[in-house]
Amino acid sequence: MTTISGPGPLAPRTPSRLPRDWTAVIKFVAVLILALVIVSPLFLLVVASLKADRFQILADMGSFRAFWVSDPTLQNFREVWTFSGALPFGRYLLNSLVILFVTVLGGVFLNSMAAFVLAWGRLPGRAIILTALIGLYIVPQESIVLPLLTIINRVGLSDSFAAQILPFMASPLYIFLIYQFFIQIPRDIYDAATVDGAGPFRIYWSVFLPISLPVLATVAILLGIETWNQYLWPLMVTQTDRARPISVGIASFFGHDSIYWNSAMAASVMMMIPVLIFYLAFQKWFVSSFISSAVKG
Amino acid sequence: MSISQVPAANGRRRSALWGGRAQEITMLLPALALIAIFLLLPFLSSFRIALTNERLIPRPVPPRFVGLGNFQQILTDHDFWRALWNVVRFTLMVLPVQCGFALAIALLLNQKLPFRNFFRGLFFLPAITSMVVVCVIWATLFQYPTGPFNQIVGFLSFGLVQPIDWLGDPSWSMPAIVLLSAWQAYGFQMIVYLAGLQGISESLYEAAELDGANRWQRFWHVTMPSLRQTHIFVLIITTIQAFKLFTQVNILTQGGPRGTTDTLVHYMFTAGFVDQRLGLASAVAILLFFIVLIVSLVQRFVVRDRQ
Numbered sequence: 001m002t003t004i005s006g007p008g009p010l011a012p013r014t015p016s017r018l019p020r021d022w023t024a025v026i027k028f029v030a031v032l033i034l035a036l037v038i039v040s041p042l043f044l045l046v047v048a049s050l051k052a053d054r055f056q057i058l059a060d061m062g063s064f065r066a067f068w069v070s071d072p073t074l075q076n077f078r079e080v081w082t083f084s085g086a087l088p089f090g091r092y093l094l095n096s097l098v099i100l101f102v103t104v105l106g107g108v109f110l111n112s113m114a115a116f117v118l119a120w121g122r123l124p125g126r127a128i129i130l131t132a133l134i135g136l137y138i139v140p141q142e143s144i145v146l147p148l149l150t151i152i153n154r155v156g157l158s159d160s161f162a163a164q165i166l167p168f169m170a171s172p173l174y175i176f177l178i179y180q181f182f183i184q185i186p187r188d189i190y191d192a193a194t195v196d197g198a199g200p201f202r203i204y205w206s207v208f209l210p211i212s213l214p215v216l217a218t219v220a221i222l223l224g225i226e227t228w229n230q231y232l233w234p235l236m237v238t239q240t241d242r243a244r245p246i247s248v249g250i251a252s253f254f255g256h257d258s259i260y261w262n263s264a265m266a267a268s269v270m271m272m273i274p275v276l277i278f279y280l281a282f283q284k285w286f287v288s289s290f291i292s293s294a295v296k297g
Numbered sequence: 298m299s300i301s302q303v304p305a306a307n308g309r310r311r312s313a314l315w316g317g318r319a320q321e322i323t324m325l326l327p328a329l330a331l332i333a334i335f336l337l338l339p340f341l342s343s344f345r346i347a348l349t350n351e352r353l354i355p356r357p358v359p360p361r362f363v364g365l366g367n368f369q370q371i372l373t374d375h376d377f378w379r380a381l382w383n384v385v386r387f388t389l390m391v392l393p394v395q396c397g398f399a400l401a402i403a404l405l406l407n408q409k410l411p412f413r414n415f416f417r418g419l420f421f422l423p424a425i426t427s428m429v430v431v432c433v434i435w436a437t438l439f440q441y442p443t444g445p446f447n448q449i450v451g452f453l454s455f456g457l458v459q460p461i462d463w464l465g466d467p468s469w470s471m472p473a474i475v476l477l478s479a480w481q482a483y484g485f486q487m488i489v490y491l492a493g494l495q496g497i498s499e500s501l502y503e504a505a506e507l508d509g510a511n512r513w514q515r516f517w518h519v520t521m522p523s524l525r526q527t528h529i530f531v532l533i534i535t536t537i538q539a540f541k542l543f544t545q546v547n548i549l550t551q552g553g554p555r556g557t558t559d560t561l562v563h564y565m566f567t568a569g570f571v572d573q574r575l576g577l578a579s580a581v582a583i584l585l586f587f588i589v590l591i592v593s594l595v596q597r598f599v600v601r602d603r604q
Contacts, residue, residue: 011558012586024409027405027408028410028411029411030405031405031406031410031416034405035416035419035420038346038419038420038422038423038480039419039422040424041355041423041434041435041438042423042426042434042482044434044437044438044445045430045434046431048437051547057437059439060392061437061440061443061444061445061557062443062444062445062447062448063448070559108320110327110328111328113324113325113327113328114324114327114328114329116324116327117321118325121321121324121325122318122321123318123321123322123325127406129325129329133332134338136332136336138589138590138593139336139340139586140537140541140586140589142339142345142541142543142562142565142582142585143343143565143582143585143586143589144336144339144340144582145339145582146343146346146353146569146570146575146578146579146582147338147339147340147343147346147575147579147582148335148339149353149570150346150351150353150575151334151338151342152341159458166334166335167330167331167335167336168335169328170327170328170329170331170332170335172332172336175328181604182492199316199320200317200320200321200324201320201323201324204324225425227428228427229427229428229542230548231429231544231547232543232544232562232566233426235547236566236570247427247429250429250430250433251429251432251547251548253433254432254436254548254549257552259436259438260596263400264433265433267456268429268430268433268434271427271429271430272426272427272430275425275427276425279418279422279425285589286421286425286462287418287421287488288418
């Protein structure tokens with residue numbers, strides 16, 4: 001268990017050089033092996049999606065060939081993408097992307113506007129609204145989905161994009177996250193803008209938004225992951241392929257006698273690609289956004 | 298976006314103030330309206346519905362007020378108690394596995410290490426993998442009898458352990474769900490622990506070393522006590538998440554085999570969506586809400602107690 005010493009001051013004081021180098025090597029190898037073990041299921045997924053068919057996947061499953069493909073083919077992806085019969089995955093993926101973009105863009109905009117008014121506005125009753133929002137934040141989505149379903153059915157939004165976007169755009173948690181960021185901004189900035197004669201929206205739009213990119217990115221990433229991974233709600237609210245997201249599409253591979261592993265694997269890789277692209281592009285923000293979501297309490 | 302930049306000199310203040318008010322209301326209202334319609338309203342109506350025998354698809358007969366009948370029915374239903382017990386079982390198993398693993402990785406990654414940021418990114422990959430995708434992957438890993446997991450178990454035990462039907466065997470189904478859930482979600486706890494570790498002052502370790510503390514003692518007497526707040530936070534968040542367990546069991550086991558992975562949310566989903574008994578399901582939803590509420594209040598209490 002060579003896990004404790006933090007980096008820095010402790011290190012140079014170690015008496016002899018040789019043992020220290022050895023522990024460093026052992027540590028590195030241990031981390032490397034652990035990382036390989038942890039990532040291997042994802043590697044297996046990508047490899048399997050490139051295999052010829054589901055029989056090949058199952059045949060290779062019991063040996064190290066599970067992690068190797070000798071003649072990679074994109075056939076599974078082509079099939080999944082052009083499926084137009086029972087499971088149109090191209091459509092599912094597009095549905096998911098539409099829901100994602102509208103929810104995230106609208107969510108960041110509406111939540112930050114509300115947070116701005118709550119933090120800097122002059123409306124009476126802001127404190128009460130804020131307290132109510134913090135109280136609502138605790139309500140788990142799982143415990144409101146069924147009454148929500150009856151409301152959606154009653155207003156005729158069943159099986160629609162709107163039913164998957166509107167309920168999740170505005171959220172007490174994200175309003176509160178942005179609010180906490182806004183109230184730390186020095187009062188002078190707000191006052192200076194007011195003296196210039198700018199109204200609230202103008203101040204919000206051209207003064208506060210530009211300096212709030214970190215928290216807006218945090219909210220966009222968290223809301224994005226949440227939206228992309230929605231399962232229980234779209235499972236209940238989508239009855240046809242019209243607005244069904246890819247998560248529900250992939251889940252429908254299960255529950256049959258024989259699963260089309262090749263298609264399921266290819267569809268899963270397709271579902272991962274957009275997230276991976278975003279993750280690689282914004283990795284630093286991704287990780288820090290998870291930390292700041294943790295500081296919400 | 299409409300702001301009068303060239304106001305008339307007279308009454309400028311008043312109209313600006315009024316315009317400001319109107320703008321503020323316009324900015325605040327969309328978010329509040331959406332929250333009121335899609336969060337507050339369903340939340341409040343779940344309390345009303347829970348007292349009736351309402352169906353998901355309305356019948357010609359209007360729903361009837363049944364008082365606490367739904368709660369009575371749930372609390373005397375063996376399946377409900379089994380679902381509750383399963384969630385508790387899941388929580389008790391997933392907490393040490395997931396948080397322990399997250400802490401171990403965080404300790405490793407908090408040290409001087411070549412390619413440290415690359416490794417952090419790698420270890421975080423499962424956390425950004427959608428649960429549905431995780432189910433596809435782990436369903437193949439758990440294949441019976443020749444899947445990778447069974448091969449590894451057979452190899453490590455020199456063939457002594459027979460292949461296990463991980464998802465189909467009542468005594469293994471929950472541990473299997475625990476394993477894949479912990480793999481998917483530990484990244485979050487890892488990040489929180491990393492943040493916590495970086496907040497520990499280096500001088501504490503130096504002082505401990507001067508006192509002759511070895512690595513193990515430094516871990517127990519410096520690292521662990523300093524992480525107290527982080528531990529509490531991680532445990533609470535993980536517990537709340539665990540109580541909402543649904544996606545994995547819905548996809549992989551449908552609550553089976555023999556109800557060993559039926560969870561609170563799965564029970565609610567079956568009652569409300571499959572059996573259409575909205576009133577009964579709302580009663581479960583309310584119980585779930587109160588469980589989450591109590592866990593959160595415990596956190597508030599413990600944290601405040603400390604300060």
